[in-house]
Structure formats: structure tokens, C-alpha cells
Amino acid sequence: MINLRVTMDQANSYPVKLYIYDMSRGMARQLSPVMLGKxxxxxxxxxxxxxxKEFFFVGEGINSCAPAGTPLGNPDSIVDLGTTEVMEDLFMEYLTSQGESTYSCNSYNLFEHNCNTFSNEVAQFLTGNKIPPYITDLPSEVLSTPFGQALRPLLESIVINPGGSNINGQR
Known part of the structure; x- marks a missing residue:
């Protein structure tokens, strides 16, 4: 009987992963000490x-694709966030609701409301866990430098879109 219970519990538990991509392809590591002083x-x-599926937030809203299915290729690292009991249909309802409100098309902001904000919120919804702080703290680290402040207007005009299909049908 115990073995059957474990099997049934595992059947209702789904792994949740955080895919992490370095958009600079290693350039940040090389140039940041000179440009930002850190x-x-x-x-x-x-x-x-x-x-x-892989879910992410970009300037066009919430998108999805096959895991590692964007032009970014394979992630630089993968963090196991745990498991969730949230079924796929309920999760899609949640994402649709978020895509019509908090993470709608045109609500993207590189520093304050971005893919990492989305990943952190979704991770907490699914598992109760946050994503690593070195990711969520990055915008404030950049903006705490004179160079970051000088580049802020230019950087805020950038919208990152690695591809995928919008879950609310927007494009």
C-alpha cells in the first residue's frame, strides 16, 4: 500500500526548472569591471x-516554446526549483490571467518588470521558492553605477525577445 501511495503522489508532482541564459554570451564577465567598476x-x-514547455516574459507578453527551443539555444545553467502539484490546465489559466494583467503586452521594462520578475513570481506560484537573488538583484547592481545610470535611457528602450509563441495569441 505504501508503494502505491508514493507512486500516486509522484504522478501528481511535476518538476519545475529555471533555465538561465547569459544574454551577453560572456561579454558581461569580461567588460563589466571596466565599464561598471564591478x-x-x-x-x-x-x-x-x-x-x-519553457515559459518566459518578453515585450510581447508571456511566450512559450519547447525547452531550449529559442534562438538562445541551450541554457547556460539550469536550477532545480523543486516540484509542483499544479496541473497543466490550472497553470495555463494562471498564465492567461497574468498575460491579461500583470504581464500583458507592453508592460515589459528591462529594469523593473522583466523575464526575471516573471520567473520569480511563477516559481513562487508553482513551488513557493524564489529564483536566485544574483539574478533578481542584477538591475539594481547595474543602476547603482554611474555608467548604468548614464545608459539607463538607452537600455530601457531595449526589449528582449528570444522567440516562442505568445500564450495569449498576441504578436
């Missing part, structure tokens, strides 16, 4: 992988 290991784009 070491940055990367410029992070993140996505949540659950139910066999």
Missing part, C-alpha cells in the same frame, strides 16, 4: 520549464 557574471534571461 564584476557581473552575465546579463541574465530566465524562463520557467514545467509541463514540458
Amino acid at each position: 564584476q557581473l557574471d552575465g546579463i541574465w534571461h530566465t524562463a520557467i520549464v514545467v509541463h514540458g
Whole structure:
């Protein structure tokens, strides 16, 4: 009987992963000490992988694709965030609701409301866990430097979009 219970519990539990991509492809590690006066290991784009899909937030809203299915290729690292009991249909309802409100098209902001904000919120919804602080703290680290402040207007005009399909059908 115990073995059957474990098997049934595992059947209702889904792994949740954080895919981490360095948008600078190693350039941040090389140039940040000179440009910012501090070491940055990367410029992070993140996505949540659950139910066999990769979900992320970009300037067009919430997008999805097959895991590692964007032009970014394979992630630089993968963090195991734990498991969730949230079924796929409920998760998609949650994402649709978020895509119509908090993470709608045109609500993207590189420093304050980005893919990492989305990944952190979704991770907490699914598992109760946050994503690593070195990712969520990156914008304030950059903006705490004179060079970051000088580049802020230019950087805020950048919208990162690694591809995928918008879950609310927007493009």
C-alpha cells in the first residue's frame, strides 16, 4: 500500500526548472569591471520549464516554446526549483490571467518588470521558492553605477525577445 501511495503522489508532482541564459554570451564577465567598476557574471534571461514547455516574459507578453527551443539555444545553467502539484490546465489559466494583467503586452521594462520578475513570481506560484537573488538583484547592481545610470535611457528602450509563441495569441 505504501508503494502505491508514493507512486500516486509522484504522478501528481511535476518538476519545475529555471533555465538561465547569459544574454551577453560572456561579454558581461569580461567588460563589466571596466565599464561598471564591478564584476557581473552575465546579463541574465530566465524562463520557467514545467509541463514540458519553457515559459518566459518578453515585450510581447508571456511566450512559450519547447525547452531550449529559442534562438538562445541551450541554457547556460539550469536550477532545480523543486516540484509542483499544479496541473497543466490550472497553470495555463494562471498564465492567461497574468498575460491579461500583470504581464500583458507592453508592460515589459528591462529594469523593473522583466523575464526575471516573471520567473520569480511563477516559481513562487508553482513551488513557493524564489529564483536566485544574483539574478533578481542584477538591475539594481547595474543602476547603482554611474555608467548604468548614464545608459539607463538607452537600455530601457531595449526589449528582449528570444522567440516562442505568445500564450495569449498576441504578436
